Amino acid sequence: MFTKTSWIKLPRNVVVGHDVLGEVRDVVADTHLRGRPLVVTSPTPHEVAAADIVAQYEAGGTDPAIVEVDTASFDAVERVIDAAEASDAAYLIGVGGGKAIDIAKMASDRCDLGFVSVPTAASHDGIVSGRGSVPEGDTRHSVAADPPVAVVADTGVLADAPWELTTAGCADIISNYTAVKDWRLANRLKNVEYSEYAAALAEMTAELLVESADSVRPGLEEAAWMVVKALVSSGVAMSIAGSSRPASGAEHLVSHQLDRIAPGKALHGHQVGVAAIVTEYLHSGERGDWRAVRDALDAIDAPTTAAGLGIDDELLLEALTTAHEIRDRYTILGNGLSEAAAREAVAKTGVI
Ligand SMILES: NC(=O)C1=CN([C@@H]2O[C@H](COP(=O)(O)OP(=O)(O)OC[C@H]3O[C@@H](n4cnc5c(N)ncnc54)[C@H](OP(=O)(O)O)[C@@H]3O)[C@@H](O)[C@H]2O)C=CC1
Ligand SMILES: O=C(CO)COP(=O)(O)O
Ligand SMILES: [Zn+2]
Incomplete structure (x- = not known):
């Protein structure tokens, strides 16, 4: 008897192009995600892109919460989960390199909230993947996590990165x-x-x-x-x-x-x-x-x-x-x- 099952989870919207950073709110609006986002970022991506995303939401009458992470660790995932609960976030937006995106992906999976991926560097292939990768002690955990609902990759931002x-x-x-x-x-x-x-x-x-x-x-x-x-x-x-x-x-x-x-x-x-x-x-x-x-x-x-x-x-x-x-x-x-x-x-x- 054939008993195999395959469940492939993929993003719904993948938007790549010039100046698309300015469209994050519109791309999200095209999904089922509604309400107040929590923006998860790290220091440089905060300046390069997250501040712009926060401004977009503020201009539209929403006040997003924001949290900065500086290491890819389970502690950082816990901190983001706490921030999501404290701010009553409806979904998470990960803005940055692999670190910020992985942490946001793993925290949103744990909270059962949708997640949007906004890479600021073309530095790793976790941008759309349904995996999060974090070290713990002497080992490395590569855990399944729901992939982003949407990805917004601004080629201008990526080309300006080191x-x-x-x-x-x-x-x-x-x-x-x-x-x-x-x-x-x-x-x-x-x-x-x-x-x-x-x-x-x-x-x-x-x-x-x-x-x-x-x-x-x-x-x-x-x-x-x-x-x-x-x-x-x-x-x-x-x-x-x-x-x-x-x-x-x-x-x-x-x-x-x-x-x-x-x-x-x-x-x-x-x-x-x-x-x-x-x-x-x-x-x-x-x-x-x-x-x-x-x-x-x-x-x-x-x-x-x-x-x-x-x-x-x-x-x-x-x-x-x-x-x-x-x-x-x-x-x-x-x-x-x-x-x-x-x-x-x-x-x-x-x-x-
Ligand atoms: N889940 C998956 O499937 C995959 C996960 N990964 C994971 O991704 C991580 C590696 O990703 P990587 O992006 O290299 O690491 P980081 O997220 O640490 O980013 C590397 C550096 O680039 C900086 N940076 C990011 N964007 C910009 C920008 N636009 N301008 C200037 N500086 C910028 C960051 O700044 P700052 O220090 O301020 O953050 C950081 O110093 C690893 O943890 C790896 O395990 C990799 C591949 C696949
Ligand atoms: O970096 C990755 C793929 O490029 C993710 O793989 P790992 O499962 O080894 O963390
Ligand atoms: Zn890799």
């Missing part, structure tokens, strides 16, 4: 190659549930971005457009999969471990990019595709070495050899990469 945020988003997409390889491996070796549609979408998204690398240049709004479309597409792949598997494999384990042992040194996307060079080497060997991954990162100005990340060589080696402990997710790292193998891989790929 260039390295955009290159981090590109690297997060390029890491789909190795993530999908890990997913297929886990499916073959551990019978992990696998979706060919989600895998194909994640890979195709990376492919299209790499093919367009020449047009991904600083300050170009068209580049912001291309990158944010790829981030949306990658987030949809995660929603189809019902997990972050299409976009998160061993390279993400290494990045999450770096967040623990070398916090705040480099952006999420840059860390997964450098780690992907190494995990691609582990998948396909010296003559394999690791050069293509490195060259793709290089072509969009993303770092390709530990030094480029500003991370000490020994710390990267520690992350590589301990990354398998971060969560129960089978990857090419198996039950752990030995120090000798890690040293060999970083030397062969020039990552160290």
